[in-house]
Amino acid sequence: MLIAQEGRGPKPGSEPEIPEKPQPPATPKAHRPTLxxxxxxTVLLLALALFSLLIxxxxxxxxxxxxxLLGDPAARADxxxxxxxxxxxxxxxxxxxxxxVALGVAGCLLQAVTRNPIAETGLLGVNSGAALGVVIGLTYFGVKSSYAVLLWALAGGMTASAVVLLLAASGRAAGxxxxxxxxxxxxGATFHGLTSYVLLSTQSTFDTxxxxxxxxxxxxxxxxxYPLVPLIAAGLLIAFGCARPLAALALGDDSxxxxxxxxxxxxxxxxxxxxxxxxxxxxxxxPIAFLGLLAPYAARLVCGPRIAAQLALSGLVAANVMIAADLLARVVIRPWETxxxxxxxxxxxxLLIWIARSNRLSTAGASA
Structure with missing residues (x-):
């Protein structure tokens, strides 16, 4: 008994162990790159917006x-x-x-929910449905104004997505x-074929x-x-409200x-x-390609697996890229636009080819 007690104590000549101090949590430091x-x-977006008003x-x-913009009376009167x-x-x-912002957040959501790092918004048939809606409006309803074209595109995209959801929700592997x-x-392939058929049969709508x-x-x-701002705001609220469930879904359906x-x-x-x-x-x-695909990828390189941070950064990255591309479109072949x-x-x-050929594709998933 005495030997056992001696074995538990410090050895002769050795210094007593000092308990380590508790380390502060590393979470704030981990969030610093994202912030x-x-x-x-945000600063870059404001600067690009200013240039967009000037150029x-x-x-x-x-x-x-x-x-x-500075309020000069002579310029204001021009x-x-x-x-x-x-x-x-x-x-x-x-x-x-x-x-x-809409395409960046939508692409991030789609990549997270499908666990596919190269998914983009066209997978839900939104682009093809919007195109079919515009063609139907132009051909059979005599649509003339840009606002009416916008409404038909919105209706077509939402209809296509609703049909996709109904098809995906049926059967044994629902959802x-x-x-x-x-x-x-x-x-999407079906709607694309219908759009081509209508265009070939009525050439008068092709130019519009x-x-x-x-x-x-x-x-x-x-x-x-302006009429679409409430829809985009509702989509953003739903997106950030799904951040925690998506983080759980990234672990697998059973988890x-x-x-x-x-x-x-x-x-x-x-x-x-x-x-x-x-x-x-x-x-x-x-239809704007690649933006909803590349913005989430860039966001994940910075913030890692945090879904809420991915959504925020994806929207900011896509907004910056969109304004920069629009600025370049105005000046690259003046006086015309690209x-x-x-x-x-x-x-x-x-960039997509580089991502596909690089070793980062396997770690670029929504759950990475």
């Missing part, structure tokens, strides 16, 4: 537009400058921010990510449809975007159920948010 990135992206394809000089800044550049700047993707791909489907912010008016979540219901709610966001964005600017979707395709295509 700094969000701050930098355009018209003849109004940058100095004159700057004087107008009708041409007022038209360029308030009626042309301001609406498309606001539209670029709305479209970028699975694979079923969602297959239903979206099948319906071609202008819409090319993807551009030119000609956007404030009255076109999510053990934590009290219903995977099928989560996917339906997320798909509804994606429909509101992507449908509104497509209605405003037409469609924004074309510039994003030139940027996004090589």
């Amino acid at each position: 700094w990135a969000a701050l930098a992206l 355009g394809t018209g003849s109004s000089p940058i100095a004159r537009a700057w004087d107008f 009708a041409q400058v007022r038209l360029a800044v308030l009626d042309v550049r301001l609406p498309r700047t606001l539209a670029a921010v709305l479209v970028g 699975s990510p694979l079923r969602l993707i297959l239903a979206g791909s099948a319906l 449809f071609r202008y819409w489907t090319i993807g551009s912010l030119a000609g956007i008016e404030t009255s076109d975007t 999510a159920r053990s934590l009290g979540h219903l995977p099928g219901r989560i996917r339906v709610v997320v798909a509804a948010a994606v429909t509101l966001l992507a449908g509104s964005a497509v209605a405003i600017a037409g 469609p924004v979707s074309v510039l994003l395709a030139f940027i996004g295509g090589p």
Whole structure:
């Protein structure tokens, strides 16, 4: 008994052990890169928005537009400058921010819910449904105004997404990510075929449809975007409300159920948010490729697996890229404009190839 007690004590000549002090939690430090990135992206977004108000394809000089923003009486009295800044550049700047945030958050949601790092909003059939809606409105209902085209695009995108959800919710594997993707791909191909058939049978609508489907912010008016702000706001609220369930879903369906979540219901709610966001964005600017795919990837490189941080950074990254692309579209072939979707395709295509060939693709998933 004496030996056992001696064995438990410190050895002769050795110093007594000092208990380690408790270490402070590392969570705040882990969040610092995300906070700094969000701050930098916000400052960059404000700077790009300012440049967007100063630069355009018209003849109004940058100095004159700057004087107008500073409240110079002579510049304020110039009708041409007022038209360029308030009626042309301001609406498309606001539209670029709305479209970028909507597509970035929608892409992040879709990649998280499908656990597919290269998923994008076209998987739910939103783009093809919006295109079919525009063609039907132009051909059979005599749509003329840009606002009416916007409404038909929104209705078509939401209808397509609703049909995809119904198809994915039926059967034995209801609500699975694979079923969602297959239903979206099948319906997208079907709607694309119907759109081509209507266009070939009625060539009179082709010119208007071609202008819409090319993807551009030119000609956007404030009255076109205001009605869609509540839809985008609702989609963002749903998206951030799904952050915790999506984090549980990233662990697998069984783990999510053990934590009290219903995977099928989560996917339906997320798909509804994606429909509101992507449908509104497509209605405003037409089909914009790659933005909803690349923005979440860039966000994950900074913030890691935190879903709420991914959503916030994805929206900021996409908004910055959208405004930058729109600025470049105005000046690259002056006095004409290059469609924004074309510039994003030139940027996004090589980046997607690089991502696919790099070793980071396996770690770029929504749960990584």
